[in-house]
Amino acid sequence: MAVATDSPKDAMRVALDSTELTRDALPYTDEFERLYSRHTQVSGERLTRHQFWKKLSNAAKRGGWKGKNRGEPAPGLSLQQLDVLRSLAAGKLGRRDTLVYTSDFDEIHRRFNSTTGLTLTPHQIWRSLCNLAKKSHKPEIERLLKQAIDSLVLGIEHFNRPSECGRVASVLIMLDHSVEMLLKAALLDRGADIRNPKNGFAHSLESCLNKAANDAQIRFLSDDERRTLQVLNGLRDQAQHYLADVSEQILYTVAQGTVTLLAELLPRLFGRHLTDHLPKRVLPISINPPHDIQILMDDEYSQLKSMLSKSSDTSTLEPRLRSLFAIDRALNLQPTQVPDGELKEAATLIQQNANWDEVFKGIAQVKLSADGTGVDVAIHITKKDGIPVRLATDREDPQAVIAVRKINDTDFYCFNTTTLAKKVGLSPPKTLALIRHLGLQDDPDCFKQIVIGRSPFKMYSGNALSRLKEALPDVDMDEVWRKHRPKSKKTR
Known part of the structure; x- marks a missing residue:
């Protein structure tokens, strides 16, 4: 039986003096186990590993520790893997010492490996947490x-205020600004450039969304999350540049969906909780939150029909139609600007009593999920589960696949090169x-040669326009022109 010849305080100093490792290099290592065992023998104290770690840390912080060996470095993790770890440890990174040898740390370790498919050791998780905390x-x-x-x-304040004066536009504009600032902070933190190198201006929200969702290296938004933010941005665009006419239920859905997403992004990207910055009382409230997109759109569509039946002047319907189409296009990841011809066609379909899911195909593919009640309610806008629906190519037999074929190609491929150039x-x-540089003519979602009569026309879709606008700030057009400019007859 070991005899305690030193005081616990002296025994802790003996443990420190017997190792060359730094403090952060010790947890979940054989060296820690050696120190723990030695301390128990020398001091006679019966401490848990967590208690021993706390005393060891306190003694080390008083100075005089000679440990200089940093031990095994943190593993190289991708930004997305670090997002998972940061989210699991959100709110605890600043006091990470309290996690060591606790069930909370064990849960972080288990969930991280389960989510990422990795098999990191507890020590590797610990070193990664230390790096995140010190950043x-x-x-x-x-x-x-x-x-x-x-x-x-x-x-949120404008959403909850009783006055309707400018309320809808204020809510949409302020929430949209909040999202843009958060995206730019995240992009900057991940090493991305948030300014156009040619003019020095900050990128638009649309450009930030493209980087956050499409750039494989820095990606931190899923397609559903991007849809949520594009719905908000599309409605903000209507409020900023024309008129946004949305029902209270849609406004609530967009507002609560935005708050829900920001509450999920802050821990993932910055290790912080939204409730650390906001009291719960300021979250959006509603006595009748929507739970089903079918019921919501049935009501919206009934109002549209009623408005048309009361007046033959479709201009009174335009703000409501444009707002709904902005949502519909955003959910399809398309530009939210609505051509006049599309509005007229929609008004005609409504007058002909077409079903709403025939008019708003993007909204028809979406479901709402609402969790909790009161201030804890969370709303997610996601694609419906079930059999995937995709576009059939011209080379496929539509009988052999569950698909939707583009009936009118000129509606989808609506730009020629000259029109694209102006835009x-x-x-x-x-x-x-630039089209050749990006390989757009090889992408059937961007390009198609359409024959009208006997004449072939090279036509491009809205997807092509989006990709051109997205790429333009970051490409060297002089180099693109040198490589892909049309060859002269003499050269040919």
Whole structure:
């Protein structure tokens, strides 16, 4: 039986003096087990490993520890894997010492490996947590985060106020600004450039969404999350540049869906909880939150029919139709600007008593999921589960697949090279060079040669326009032109 010849305090110093490892290099290692066992023998104390770690840490913080060996470094994790770990440890990174040898840490370890498919050891998880906790943010990132929170608070405040004066537009504009600031903070934190290198202006929200959802290296938004934010941005665009006419239930769905998503993004991207910045009382409230998209759209569609039946002037219907189409297009990840011809066609379909899911195909593919009640309610906008629906190509037999064929190609492929050039601000030849650089003519979702009569026309879709606009700020057009400019007859 070991004899306790030293005081516990002296025994802790003996343990420290007998190792070359730094404090953060010890947890979940054989060296820690050696120190723990030695301390028990020397001091006679019966401590748990967590208690021993706390005393060891306190003794080390008083100074005089000679440990200089940093031990095994943290494993190299992708940004997305770090997002998982940061989310699991959100709110605890600043006091990570309290996690060591606890059930909370064991749960973080288990869930991280389960989510990512990795098999990291507890020590590797610990070293990764230490790196996350020690990471500091640039002042610009902190300022952007503050702007995001401030705008979110103002958006929620306008949602909850009793006056309807400017309420809808204020909610949409402030929530949209909050999202843009948060995305820019996250992109900057991940090493992405948030400014156009040509003019120095900050990227638009649309460009930020493209980077956050499409860039494989920095990606942190899922397609459903992107849809949620594009719905908000599409309605904000209507409120900012024309008229946004949305029902109270749709406004609530968008507001609560945005708050829900921001509450999920803050822990994932910055290890912080939204409730650390906001009291629960300021979250959006509603006595009648929507739970089913079918019921919601049945009501919306009934109102549209009623408005048409009372007046033959479709201009009174335009703000409501544009707002719904902005949602519909955003859910299909399409530009939210609505052509006049599409509005007229929709009004005709409504007058002919077409079903709403024939008019708003994007909304028909979505479901709402609502969890909790009161201030804890969470709303997610997601694609419906079930049999995947995709577009059949012209080479496929539509009988052999469950698919939707584009009936009117000229509606989908609606831009020629000259039109695209005007929209992106390039000459037609340079636009064609950029098209070749991006390989758009090899993508059936972007390009198709359409024959009208005997004449072939090279036509491009809205997807092609989006990809051109997304790529333009980051490409070297001089280099693109050098490689892909049309060859002269002499050269040929």
